[in-house]
Amino acid sequence: MPIQAIFNPLSSAARLLRGGAVAMLLGMLALCLSSVANASQVVGEVTLTIGKSKIERSANEAEPQKGGSVQEGDVIRTSDNGHVHIRFIDGARVSVRPNSVFRIHEFKYSPADPAASVVRLSLDSGEARSISGAAAQAAKERFRLNTPLVAIGVKGTDFVTQVSKDVIRVTVNQGAIVMAPFDSGCKADTLGVCTTARAKELTADMLGQALVFRLGSTDPSFQNVSKPGQADNTKLLQLDRQVRDAAEKPLASDTETKNPLNAVGNNRLIWGRWARDPIANDSLTVPFLEAMRGNEVTVGDGYYFLFREPSNINVLPTLTTKTDFGLKSASAYYRNAANEMVPATVSAGSLSIDFGAKTYATQLGLSAEGTGLQTFSQSGSINSSTGIFLGRTGPDAAPTSSLAGAISLDARQAGYLFKTQIGRGSFVGATLWGR
Numbered sequence: 192m193p194i195q196a197i198f199n200p201l202s203s204a205a206r207l208l209r210g211g212a213v214a215m216l217l218g219m220l221a222l223c224l225s226s227v228a229n230a231s232q233v234v235g236e237v238t239l240t241i242g243k244s245k246i247e248r249s250a251n252e253a254e255p256q257k258g259g260s261v262q263e264g265d266v267i268r269t270s271d272n273g274h275v276h277i278r279f280i281d282g283a284r285v286s287v288r289p290n291s292v293f294r295i296h297e298f299k300y301s302p303a304d305p306a307a308s309v310v311r312l313s314l315d316s317g318e319a320r321s322i323s324g325a326a327a328q329a330a331k332e333r334f335r336l337n338t339p340l341v342a343i344g345v346k347g348t349d350f351v352t353q354v355s356k357d358v359i360r361v362t363v364n365q366g367a368i369v370m371a372p373f374d375s376g377c378k379a380d381t382l383g384v385c386t387t388a389r390a391k392e393l394t395a396d397m398l399g400q401a402l403v404f405r406l407g408s409t410d411p412s413f414q415n416v417s418k419p420g421q422a423d424n425t426k427l428l429q430l431d432r433q434v435r436d437a438a439e440k441p442l443a444s445d446t447e448t449k450n451p452l453n454a455v456g457n458n459r460l461i462w463g464r465w466a467r468d469p470i471a472n473d474s475l476t477v478p479f480l481e482a483m484r485g486n487e488v489t490v491g492d493g494y495y496f497l498f499r500e501p502s503n504i505n506v507l508p509t510l511t512t513k514t515d516f517g518l519k520s521a522s523a524y525y526r527n528a529a530n531e532m533v534p535a536t537v538s539a540g541s542l543s544i545d546f547g548a549k550t551y552a553t554q555l556g557l558s559a560e561g562t563g564l565q566t567f568s569q570s571g572s573i574n575s576s577t578g579i580f581l582g583r584t585g586p587d588a589a590p591t592s593s594l595a596g597a598i599s600l601d602a603r604q605a606g607y608l609f610k611t612q613i614g615r616g617s618f619v620g621a622t623l624w625g626r
Contacts, residue, residue, distance in 0.1 A: 232262055232263045232298075233260045233261070233280075234261060234262060234263055234279055234280055234295065234298035234300075235260070235261045235277050235278055235279035235280055235283075235298075236258060236259065236260055236261065236277070236278055237255045237256060237257055237258065237259045237260075237261065237275060237276065237277060238277065238278045238284075239274070239275070239276035240254075240255045240256065240257055240273075240274065240275050240276070241272070241273065241274040241275075241488065241490065241491045241492070241496070242269070242270060242271075242273040242274055242490065242491075243269075243270040243272060243273050244267065244268060244269040244270060244273035244275050244287075245267075245268050246259075246261065246265050246266070246267055246268075247266040247267075247268065248262060248265050248266075249264070255267070261277055261279075261295060262295070263295055263296070263297060263298055264295065264296070265294075265295045266292065266293070266295075267287050267291075267292070267293045267294075267295075268291070268292050269287055269288065269289050269290060269291045269317065270290065271289050271290050271583060271587075271590050271593045271610075272289060272492070272581065272593065272595040273287075273289050273291075274286070274287070274288060274289060274491060274492060274493065279298065279300075279324055279326075280298075280300055281300045281305070281308065281324035281325040281326040281327075282324035282325055283310075283321070283322060283323055283324025283325075283326065283327065284321075284322040284324070285319055285320065285321050285322075286319060286320040287317070287319050288317055288318035288319060288320070288492075288493055289317070289318075289492060289493075290316070290317045290318075290589075291314065291316060291317020291318055291319060291354075292314070292315035292316050292317060293312070293313070293314055293315075293317075294312065294314075294315065295312060296311040296312065296313060297309055297310065297311040298310055298311075298312075298326075300324075300326045302325070305325050305326060305328075305329035305330065306329045306330050307330065307333075308325075308326035308327075308329060308333055309326075309333045309382065310326050310327060310330075310333065310334045310335070311335050311337075312335070312336045312337070313336065313337040313338065314336065314337075314338050314352050314354050315338075315339065315354065316339075316354050316355070316356075317354060318351065318352065318353045319351070320350070320351045320352075321345075321348070321350055321351075321352070322348075322349045323345055323349070327345050327348070331344070331345060331346060331383065331384070332382065332383035332384070333382045333383060334382065334383065335381070335382045335383060336352065337379050338352065338354050338359050339354065339359075340359050340372060340373065340404055340406060341359050341370050341371060341372050341404050341411065342371050342373060342377055342379065342381075342385050343361065343368055343369070343370055344368065344371075344383055344385065345366065345368055345369075345384075346367040346368070346369070346384075348363060348365060348366030348368055349363070349364040349365040349366060349395075350362065350363045350364065350366070350368050351363075351364070356406075357405060357406040357407075358403060358404070358405050358406070359403065359404045360401050360402070360403045360414070360530070361393060361401065361402045361403075362393075362400075362401045363393050363394060363395045363397075364395060365395050366394070366395060367392055367393060367395065368392070368393055368402070369384040369385065369386075369391070369392045369393075370390065370391055370392075370393070370402050371384075371386075371387055371389055371390035371391075371411075372389050372404060372408075372410070372411070374387065374389065377389075377390070389409070389410045389411070390411075391410065391412075391413075393413070397413075399415055399416055400413050400414065400415060400416065401413070401414045401416050401530075414530070416530060416531065459499065459500050459599035459600070459601055459603060459604045460497060460498070460499055460500075460597070460599050460604045460605070460623060461477060461482045461486060461497075461498045461500075462475050462476045462477070462482065462495055462496070462498075462522075462606065462621055462623065463476060463477055463478065463479040463480075463482025463483060463488075463495075463496045463497075464476035464477070464478065464479060464482075464494055464495065464496070465493065465494060465496070466494065469522075470494070470522070470532075471524075471534040472522065472534040472535075472536075473522040474520065474522070475520050475521060475621060475623060476495065476522065476621075479496065482496065482498045483498060485500065485501075486498035486500055486501070487501050489578075489579060489596075489597035490579065490595040490596060490597055490607070490608060491608070492608055492610075492619075495522070495608045495620075495621040497596070497597055497607075497608065497621070499578075499597055499599060499600065500599070500600075501600075502600045504600065504601075505576075505600045506600065506601060506602055507546070507576065507577075507600060507602055508575050508576055510546035510547075510602060511546055511547035512546055512547065513543065513544070513545040513546070513547070513548075514544050514602070514626060515541070515542070515543050515626065516542040516543070516544065516604075516605050516624035516625060517624060517625060517626060518537070518539070518540040518541075518542070518555075518622060518623075518624055519623045519624060519625045520622070520623045521537035521540070521555075521620060521621065521622045521623070522537075522620055522621050523535040523536070523537050523557065523559075523618055523619065523621075524559075524618075524619055525557075525560075525562060525616055525617070525618050525619075526616055526617050526619065527559075527561065527615070527616040528614070528615035528616055533559045533561075534559065535557060535558065535559040535562075535618055535620065536557070536558050536559070537555055537556065537557060537620060537622065538556040538557070538564070539555070539556040540553065540554060540555040540556065540622065540624075541553060541554050542605060542624050544573065544598070544605065546573075546602070549573045549574075549575050550570065550571065550572055550573060551570060551571060551573055551580050551582075552568075552569075552570040553568065553569055553570070553594070553607070554566065554567065554568040555567040555568075555609070555622070557611075557613075557618045557620075559618070562613060562614070562616070562618075565611075565613050565618070567592065567609060567618065569582040569583075569584065569592060569593075569594045570582065571594075573598070577597075578597050578598035578599070578600065578602075579595075579596070579597050580594075580595075580596050580597070580607070581593075581594065581595050581596075582594040591611065591612045592610065592611035592612065593609070593610050593611075594607050594608070594609045594610075595607060596608070603625060603626060604623070604625050604626075605623075605624040605625075606621065606622060606623045606624065607621070607622055608620065608621040608622075609621075609622070
């Protein structure tokens with residue numbers, strides 16, 4: 192009999208105890224790894240980020256980076272110049288606009304079984320454009336975008352949602368959506384389209400219409416986004432959509448050769464646009480892809496993006512003088528109290544940059560139908576290394592005016608985009624300066 196047989200009862204018990212402990216530890220480790228994997232489920236990636244934004248994840252937060260992941264549970268917060276584009280694993284795309292809070296509560300998708308998908312999102316405030324992917328197309332009854340006041344279900348859709356304190360507004364580019372106020376028959380924790388008597392449907396075929404729900408109202412109502420009495424409502428609708436809903440995929444215009452700024456190589460700074468065609472009275476921008484060739488984006492919003500030619504020589508940190516720039520070109524529009532888009536005029540302007548003090552000061556004359564001549568002014572500091580300058584007036588949560596711009600690395604050009612509240616409307620535009 193082998194020697195170890197003498198100690199068999201004790202050694203067997205020890206081995207069983209050790210084996211059981213190891214199995215238990217391995218099981219616990221597997222469970223922990225599974226929990227970690229589920230908690231950090233990657234559901235998409237950031238495809239574009241402009242300005243200041245952050246992604247909140249668990250107890251941490253970080254600035255989004257192009258190519259970075261987005262996960263279930265993430266909260267995307269954008270500042271007044273922040274803009275984040277997301278592409279989800281099913282091909283869906285979301286553009287989170289400035290001053291917005293967007294949440295990814297749940298995103299389950301498998302290419303092998305798209306009909307079993309579950310997508311639960313919410314827009315707490317601000318504005319976001321959503322383009323449905325395979326999950327929403329295959330499982331419309333399991334898709335939901337919630338806002339503080341209403342639920343939004345889709346029917347294979349490209350739509351824009353705007354959320355303010357008391358008003359929810361949705362426009363549709365393709366497909367259809369159903370908006371329903373929360374009540375006993377439409378709860379925030381359910382999925383799909385709410386089919387209550389208060390629900391209303393908006394389709395892309397209903398040109399010039401938005402679906403709006405106001406706090407205190409019984410049901411959503413339709414709003415005409417075309418200007419009453421406008422001779423060409425189609426053109427106004429195009430203006431409205433191009434600025435608010437700027438195309439997610441930039442396309443080259445068939446008429447780009449007619450644009451006076453087509454010669455990108457002759458400009459240190461160039462304004463690009465997301466939309467295929469320029470908005471009314473816009474002779475400043477060129478198609479996004481054209482502006483991007485050989486250039487780097489500096490600042491931008493949903494329509495205007497300022498590109499700069501890179502260079503191995505950056506004279507900005509070496510300058511100490513004060514320089515005045517002249518206004519070379521501009522593009523602007525006015526969104527009035529009825530949410531109508533009205534072409535605006537930039538009549539005069541000044542821009543002074545003190546490179547030694549690292550400060551700037553600017554002023555513009557603005558006018559549109561029904562506004563009279565208005566003045567926009569802003570001042571602030573400049574990053575002497577990057578040439579980026581920002582500014583805002585009013586509270587951080589709701590600034591009355593804001594500005595974001597950049598200087599060419601040879602210090603001969605400058606450009607900035609602006610937004611300023613006038614009465615119950617706002618002027619928005621972009622400028623190009625030279626010396």
